[in-house]
Amino acid sequence: MKRRSFLRSEAGHGLLMLSPTALYATIVMAAPLVAVFVFSFMTPGYLKVVWTFTLNNYAKVFSSPIYTALLGRSLMTSGVVTAVTVLTAFPIAYFISFYVSPARKSLWLFLITIPFWTSYLIRVFLWKVILGYNGVINSAFLGLGIIHEPMTFLLYNMNSVVITLAHSYAPFAILPIFVALEKIDRSLLEAGQDLGESRFMTFIRVTLPLAMSGVVASVLIVFIPTAGDYVTPTLVGGANGQMIANVIQLQYFKLGDYPMGSAVSITAMAVVTAMALVFVFLNRRFLRGPK
Amino acid sequence: MRGRGFQIYAICYLIFLYAPIALLPIFAFNNSTVISFPLSGFTTQWFSQLWTDTSLLLAVKHSLIVAVSVSILATCFGVFAARATTRYAFPMKQGLMGMIMLPLVLPDIIIAVSLLVVLMQMGASLSILTVILGHTLIATPFTIAILNSAFQSLDKSLEEAAIDLGETPASTFRLIILPLVMPGIISSLLIAFSISLDEYIIAAFLSGTEATLPVYIFAQFRFPNKVPVIMALGTILVCLSIALLTIAEYFRRRGIAKAGGKDTGGFL
Numbered sequence: 001m002k003r004r005s006f007l008r009s010e011a012g013h014g015l016l017m018l019s020p021t022a023l024y025a026t027i028v029m030a031a032p033l034v035a036v037f038v039f040s041f042m043t044p045g046y047l048k049v050v051w052t053f054t055l056n057n058y059a060k061v062f063s064s065p066i067y068t069a070l071l072g073r074s075l076m077t078s079g080v081v082t083a084v085t086v087l088t089a090f091p092i093a094y095f096i097s098f099y100v101s102p103a104r105k106s107l108w109l110f111l112i113t114i115p116f117w118t119s120y121l122i123r124v125f126l127w128k129v130i131l132g133y134n135g136v137i138n139s140a141f142l143g144l145g146i147i148h149e150p151m152t153f154l155l156y157n158m159n160s161v162v163i164t165l166a167h168s169y170a171p172f173a174i175l176p177i178f179v180a181l182e183k184i185d186r187s188l189l190e191a192g193q194d195l196g197e198s199r200f201m202t203f204i205r206v207t208l209p210l211a212m213s214g215v216v217a218s219v220l221i222v223f224i225p226t227a228g229d230y231v232t233p234t235l236v237g238g239a240n241g242q243m244i245a246n247v248i249q250l251q252y253f254k255l256g257d258y259p260m261g262s263a264v265s266i267t268a269m270a271v272v273t274a275m276a277l278v279f280v281f282l283n284r285r286f287l288r289g290p291k
Numbered sequence: 292m293r294g295r296g297f298q299i300y301a302i303c304y305l306i307f308l309y310a311p312i313a314l315l316p317i318f319a320f321n322n323s324t325v326i327s328f329p330l331s332g333f334t335t336q337w338f339s340q341l342w343t344d345t346s347l348l349l350a351v352k353h354s355l356i357v358a359v360s361v362s363i364l365a366t367c368f369g370v371f372a373a374r375a376t377t378r379y380a381f382p383m384k385q386g387l388m389g390m391i392m393l394p395l396v397l398p399d400i401i402i403a404v405s406l407l408v409v410l411m412q413m414g415a416s417l418s419i420l421t422v423i424l425g426h427t428l429i430a431t432p433f434t435i436a437i438l439n440s441a442f443q444s445l446d447k448s449l450e451e452a453a454i455d456l457g458e459t460p461a462s463t464f465r466l467i468i469l470p471l472v473m474p475g476i477i478s479s480l481l482i483a484f485s486i487s488l489d490e491y492i493i494a495a496f497l498s499g500t501e502a503t504l505p506v507y508i509f510a511q512f513r514f515p516n517k518v519p520v521i522m523a524l525g526t527i528l529v530c531l532s533i534a535l536l537t538i539a540e541y542f543r544r545r546g547i548a549k550a551g552g553k554d555t556g557g558f559l
Contacts, residue, residue, distance in 0.1 A: 011382055014379025020368060035409050035412070106540075115312055122524075231509075
């Protein structure tokens with residue numbers, strides 16, 4: 001009878017209601033992630049796994065220059081992308097929250113989210129078309145006589161990867177900052193100015209600290225997925241813009257080496273998670289709720 | 292005027308956001324296989340070529356089957372989760388919700404490879420069914436985000452009144468709650484549909500020989516003479532997703548207005 005009363009309690013109802021979704025996420029995501037973790041300690045065999053424990057895969061990840069270099073470049077690239085995206089996003093979020101009239105805020109947010117929902121592949125490909133040797137920028141500048149031969153530094157390097165990813169993740173960066181700014185009690189800002197602070201100092205000492213929770217959220221939501229992005233480095237990265245996802249894809253698809261692919265995936269995830277946690281820890285004083 | 296600088300910056304930013312999309316129709320109607328300025332003339336041949344490509348039509352069919360299934364499945368999972376979190380307090384709530392929302396930040400390639408190795412190990416064959424599995428997983432957090440705000444603005448006393456008047460919990464849900472959250476459900480269906488229709492990496496790993504539309508498009512990128520056709524296809528897709536999003540946004544706002552809540556902003 002005890003079990004029945006649990007199912008009728010509020011906690012029981014809630015858990016029961018959540019169970020289909022939680023179960024699905026467990027079976028389709030959590031269990032496979034555990035499997036990848038286990039595989040990463042197994043011996044490689046073509047398109048299958050030999051069930052003997054080994055640390056060789058990880059030894060290879062850390063000793064071979066390809067993996068460490070690609071991992072380093074991935075982290076570098078997504079670090080730069082995150083900085084560019086969040087810094088350019090902040091003024092937009094600030095503008096919408098503080099200068100746009102309340103009735104038009106939804107419209108602005110809608111305008112910003114539309115490009116995000118239109119075909120990701122085609123958007124990335126268009127950057128290739130825009131930045132390419134015979135591309136839109138080069139042909140337009142040549143036509144106008146601004147340059148005399150096409151610029152080659154635009155495409156197939158880290159620049160193009162950064163531009164494309166910053167473009168793709170813009171709404172992800174804007175929305176959390178906007179939400180944090182919206183929550184700020186406007187009378188605090190008036191109080192700051194009444195007490196003799198300039199507008200700029202009020203921003204630095206009142207607005208910015210209160211908006212930091214949104215900034216931290218947008219840093220994480222841009223940094224973590226971009227570190228593992230596959231499409232952008234493949235299409236616009238060229239040989240020098242390849243990232244860790246490319247080598248993961250290579251291990252699984254071309255080489256059929258599941259344990260090695262798993263070891264690279266686990267290492268990449270662990271490093272990215274560790275960096276994210278360090279970042280959160282450094283900003284911990286902004287993340288405590290209001291006292 | 293205050294904020295003039297911000298306004299100019301915001302407009303430049305919007306231009307940056309829309310520049311690639313704005314180029315699509317220009318080159319989709321341009322009579323040249325080379326994508327560059329100056330333009331050479333008007334044509335609709337790239338659009339008419341689309342209808343003769345059988346592998347494209349097959350990919351569209353696969354994508355539609357996947358996207359419709361995903362939108363229904365993910366919305367069902369979203370309804371359960373949103374109802375549970377907004378209505379009940381229970382142990383491990385934060386942990387479980389954290390796990391369910393994890394696909395929002397987990398790189399898609401990690402989800403794709405982990406599902407792939409498990410499916411291969413089980414000896415399952417890859418098809419659009421396996422794509423549906425993966426897409427439902429990544430679309431669910433988005434549906435939860437939308438449905439949460441729909442369920443959050445529900446007034447609990449409406450339910451209590453219905454129960455007091457002799458309705459069962461099931462009929463209360465059907466007669467009272469469902470009509471009130473219906474706009475949220477429609478908007479969630481549309482968002483899950485657009486996410487699935489657009490997703491490439493999971494589809495590339497899990498579709499086997501049954502390519503979806505993005506997998507087909509990615510394969511075409513290797514052929515330079517196919518570029519204008521892809522531009523034409525892209526133009527159609529962009530118009531389609533803008534239409535879908537506008538409808539979704541309309542229903543989301545109506546839902547919030549219906550439940551008497553305040554609009555707090557976008558989809559995320």
